[in-house]
Amino acid sequence: MRVNLPESYSPEDVSLVMRAEEFATNAHAGQKRKSGEPYIIHPLAVAQTVADWGFDAQTLAAALLHDTVEDTAVTVQGLAKEFGPKVAELVDGVTKLGQVDFNSEGTNRSHENLRKLLVAMSRDLRVIIIKLADRKHNLATLKYLNEEDRVRIAKESLAIFAPLADRLGMGRLKAEIEDAAFKYSEPERYAELSRELSAYTKKANRYIAKLREFITSKLAASGVATVSVEGRPKHLYSVYKKLTKTGKSIDKVYDLLAVRVIVPKESDCYQALGILHQYFKPLIYRIKDYISVPKPNGYRSLHTTVFALEGRITEIQIRTPQMHEEAEMGLAAHFFYDQQKLDKKQPQGVPKNLQWVGQLAKFEGEMKADFVDMVSHDLFVDRIFIFTPKGDLFDLPEGSTPLDFAFAVHTDIGLHAMGALVNGKMQALGSHLENRDVVQIITRRSAKPTLDWLNHVKSSMARSRIKSWLRSQGIEPANHK
Ligand code: MN
Numbered sequence: 001m002r003v004n005l006p007e008s009y010s011p012e013d014v015s016l017v018m019r020a021e022e023f024a025t026n027a028h029a030g031q032k033r034k035s036g037e038p039y040i041i042h043p044l045a046v047a048q049t050v051a052d053w054g055f056d057a058q059t060l061a062a063a064l065l066h067d068t069v070e071d072t073a074v075t076v077q078g079l080a081k082e083f084g085p086k087v088a089e090l091v092d093g094v095t096k097l098g099q100v101d102f103n104s105e106g107t108n109r110s111h112e113n114l115r116k117l118l119v120a121m122s123r124d125l126r127v128i129i130i131k132l133a134d135r136k137h138n139l140a141t142l143k144y145l146n147e148e149d150r151v152r153i154a155k156e157s158l159a160i161f162a163p164l165a166d167r168l169g170m171g172r173l174k175a176e177i178e179d180a181a182f183k184y185s186e187p188e189r190y191a192e193l194s195r196e197l198s199a200y201t202k203k204a205n206r207y208i209a210k211l212r213e214f215i216t217s218k219l220a221a222s223g224v225a226t227v228s229v230e231g232r233p234k235h236l237y238s239v240y241k242k243l244t245k246t247g248k249s250i251d252k253v254y255d256l257l258a259v260r261v262i263v264p265k266e267s268d269c270y271q272a273l274g275i276l277h278q279y280f281k282p283l284i285y286r287i288k289d290y291i292s293v294p295k296p297n298g299y300r301s302l303h304t305t306v307f308a309l310e311g312r313i314t315e316i317q318i319r320t321p322q323m324h325e326e327a328e329m330g331l332a333a334h335f336f337y338d339q340q341k342l343d344k345k346q347p348q349g350v351p352k353n354l355q356w357v358g359q360l361a362k363f364e365g366e367m368k369a370d371f372v373d374m375v376s377h378d379l380f381v382d383r384i385f386i387f388t389p390k391g392d393l394f395d396l397p398e399g400s401t402p403l404d405f406a407f408a409v410h411t412d413i414g415l416h417a418m419g420a421l422v423n424g425k426m427q428a429l430g431s432h433l434e435n436r437d438v439v440q441i442i443t444r445r446s447a448k449p450t451l452d453w454l455n456h457v458k459s460s461m462a463r464s465r466i467k468s469w470l471r472s473q474g475i476e477p478a479n480h481k
Contacts, residue, residue, distance in 0.1 A: 003047045003064075006054055014058035020061035020083060021047075027065075027072040034144035043067060049133035051333035059126045062090035066130055069095045069347060093127035094134070106314075125331065128164065132173060135161050136458040139180035154184035156353070169255060169297040169330025178237035193240055196250045201233050204257060211259060211309055215276065215316075219261075222275045226322055227262040232312075234258055253312035256303060261318045269318045271304050276316060280306035282311070291323070293385060293436070296395040299327050396433070400458045403429045406441040407462035414465055418447040430456030451477060 001020055009017070024043050028164050031039035048208040061083055076095075089128050094235065139157060142150050150480035158181045165174040183190045187310040203365055208231035215229050233256050242253055250256070269291060277285040286305035294300045308314040319327065386394045386405050394408045402422060406429070407414030419442040433439065449466045454477060457463050467477045 001104065002044050003051055005051055005060070009057055014251060016057045016061050016083065017047075017064070020064040020087070022065045023082065024068060027068045027074050030415070031071065031177070033141065033256075035141055039067075039071075042141075045137045045140075046130065046133045049136055050130060051134075053329065055129060055332070058090065060083075060130060061087045061132060062094065062126070063130050065091050066094045066134060067098075070098055076288065090124065090127055090130065093124065093128045097127065097131050098431075108292070119411045125168075128168070129189060129331070132161060132165060132170070132177075136173065136176060139177060142180070142184055150184045151234050156362075157181040158185060167297055169299060169326065169333060170329065171299070172328040173330075175235040175237070177292075179235055182237045182240060189240065190236070193236060193243075193250075196234060197233060197239060200250055200256065202232075204233065208257070208259070210287075211314065214279075214309060215259070215422075216263060218279060219272055219275055220262075224268050224272050226272075227264060229259065229261050231257060231259040231318050232332070235301040255315050257315055258315045260324075261306075262321055262324055264320065264346065265320065266320055269320065272318050273302050273304060276304070276306065276318075280308050280316075281316075282306045293393065295387070297330065301327060349438060384433060386433055386435065387438045388439055390442050397458050400431065401430050401456050402427060402431050402439055402441060403453060404459040404462045405433065405439050407457070407465050408459065409441065411445055411465050413441050414462060415469055416443040416445060416447045417441050418458065429453075451475065 028039040048076040402420030406417040
């Protein structure tokens with residue numbers, strides 16, 4: 001067998017993967033990649049990625065078989081007979097996604113395609129996992145394609161697959177996809193910036209070494225052990241975005257360096273933060289506690305930006321090993337941990353912080369025509385966190401209003417909203433909420449939606465609820481976007 005399997009696999013798991021590998025090898029016999037290598041290299045690489053992420057044997061078998069329906073005489077029915085309905089379904093899902101053309105913007109076809117992606121994702125996230133692993137290998141071998149295909153795949157990866165990896169909390173994959181795609185989406189800028197960044201890194205190395213030493217010894221002196229302290233520049237594409245956004249050159253931007261301090265326990269994180277602030281003055285607005293309030297994709301860590309040694313402004317991230325694993329691996333880490341916990345049970349559950357994915361399936365039935373626009377918008381814009389007065393957290397698209405929040409809490413609260421207290425002050429239902437606002441909705445039984453409400457909501461959920469209520473009253477909201 002040519003795939004290294006996770007140790008947790010049972011003998012049946014191993015035999016399923018072996019059969020899939022043999023089947024795929026025979027099915028692709030004689031086919032070649034653009035690189036001239038035997039085609040089977042590709043499904044093997046995809047399967048290895050999925051195995052490294054710790055996924056189950058069905059996902060791995062489906063990864064090996066993922067191109068057989070598209071590129072050979074094999075059928076979904078044939079796979080079902082050979083490997084069972086679940087593996088066949090996964091391959092079918094990946095095949096359908098493969099036919100998606102994400103670039104034909106604005107046409108019905110691209111909407112239909114994006115719809116397929118979202119629906120496949122909400123049915124079984126493992127389809128997306130295989131697709132992401134497939135994309136990772138295709139990006140790694142992009143140089144063998146012609147220029148037009150290279151640029152198209154690179155841009156599509158930046159527009160769709162990197163944000164998707166991010167939303168699934170897969171930080172490492174997101175960075176890999178972005179850097180691999182950037183190389184082909186803007187080859188000249190990429191080359192120039194890699195040169196600049198490597199010169200910058202060389203200069204920064206001595207500083208980083210000193211800082212590591214300083215942090216490790218100061219924490220140890222205060223009784224906080226460190227698992228590791230590492231510093232490095234951020235990945236190339238995020239540097240590129242930063243420079244583009246600020247219009248500055250590389251030596252004028254201060255937060256290109258991130259130092260990551262890994263400590264054993266959650267309580268150590270806060271202790272370490274306190275100790276470091278005794279030595280380094282923090283930029284006060286840049287202390288972020290993503291441990292008590294994780295990002296919507298599950299990311300947890302403490303961030304602080306400080307005047308460190310030599311007065312250099314440096315970002316420090318403090319987290320435990322498990323938080324680190326989850327930040328890098330995201331969904332994959334959750335599946336992995338779940339798998340260990342559940343011991344052999346199929347890890348199909350969606351982690352709590354990714355439940356928004358499950359909501360997509362519900363939206364689908366309700367919205368039809370507007371569905372794709374709305375959901376893809378929600379999926380790819382930035383999110384803000386809004387609290388109830390009791391501290392419950394809701395994750396909404398940036399630019400959301402108290403009305404969006406009302407519908408997120410409960411449809412009935414939305415339908416009868418008449419006012420909102422934002423951080424204790426009365427605000428209009430259509431006012432803009434800021435990250436971490438505390439919002440209380442005031443309702444009245446006699447209050448009800450009007451057409452105008454559609455101008456004051458941002459989330460697809462609120463929009464669809466208002467529209468369906470209006471329709472139930474015989475009001476046609478068709479002209480309102
Ligand atoms: Mn493929």
